[in-house]
Amino acid sequence: MKKQTAGREYLGRIAPQFAELNDDVLFGKVWAREKELSLRDRSMITIASLLTAGQYPQLKSHLALGKEHGIQKEEVVEIITQLAFYCGWPKAWSAFPLIEEIYGEEPAISEERTAIAEHNRITDQNPNSGRKRITAMPETLAPFPVGEENTTYQDHFVGKSYLATLSLGQMNVFHVSFTPGARNNWHVHRADRGGGQLLLCTYGRGWYQEWGKEARELHAGDTVFIPAHVKHWHGAASDSWFQHIAEELPGEHCSLEWCEAVSDEDYSKLP
CATH class of the missing domain: 2.60.120.10 (Jelly Rolls)
Known part of the structure; x- marks a missing residue:
């Protein structure tokens, strides 16, 4: 799993210790324990928890993370459908537009990601070239x-x-x-x-x-x-x-x- 920096980027000034716990402990240690649970399993658990709590901004982020961890669109739709009967129909209804946004077609951004990945690959292979790594989308x-x-x-x-x-x-x-x-x-x-x-x-x-x-x-x-x-x-x-x-x-x-x-x-x- 790639190193998490969201805590420091969003909360580093107002709550640096909280940001450190988010990036280094939650994502750096707990999420890294893949022997106990895979990243895919952890994403499924987190998506379920965030939907139940109605935390939609974080749910959107973890739907995207779950996609990176191999959760298919059909699977996440089935997860939300089942949870609707346990945590509430309106919550499930509100989640489907997020799924459509995350799993929708975004060719321009995909091309941009590919270009960034190629730039960073060349940069890593030539550390003395003077090129800078680019932050991903x-x-x-x-x-x-x-x-x-x-x-x-x-x-x-x-x-x-x-x-x-x-x-x-x-x-x-x-x-x-x-x-x-x-x-x-x-x-x-x-x-x-x-x-x-x-x-x-x-x-x-x-x-x-x-x-x-x-x-x-x-x-x-x-x-x-x-x-x-x-x-x-x-x-x-x-x-x-x-x-x-x-x-x-x-x-x-x-x-x-x-x-x-x-x-x-x-x-x-x-x-």
Whole structure:
């Protein structure tokens, strides 16, 4: 089983000891005891427990982990169907959309995973090449959907990104996923009054920079308020996926002005 880091990434700042117990004891020791129970069996037990408790964000993560451990879609559907009679019909009903999401077809992401695996294989074989290992796609950790490849705005991005719409109407809210090295162009949120944007970082390591200022490194849990009329860009670090929620703040006559790309030369100077 791969080394677990979710505790430190999500809770390392607020609860470092809890994060250590999660990563090093629960996943590092208990889950590692494959002689007593296989990873597949442990995944089945955990899925059953989380469904019974109604803990759907964690259930989604462990459905994905169970898939990695060899649990087939038909098997997990049968598990949920039987548990419905013991823990409640609404809980089981709520679990099936998660199963469909985890076991659905995601060719673009699968291709991305393959590319990352090949990059890391070459990196491991050539430790003196100067290449950096890339953090794998975080779909089993992020509590928000990855969405579809962001082709609508691809002319205003360097690298590949994904976009999931969380809310439209009174406030537009999106979950944006950047592949390693991906970033948007310099841009400005315009408004006659109010407006601007709020970023809520949800996973990985990234960057935010305002025109004429030093770049700010971002991690899960960080927030960025971007006033209207401030030229800026944001995106992933070169060795990590990065995800954030982007909220368009209410204002009058709001618009988005795209500018030039962040050059490879300027981006390469970031740590």
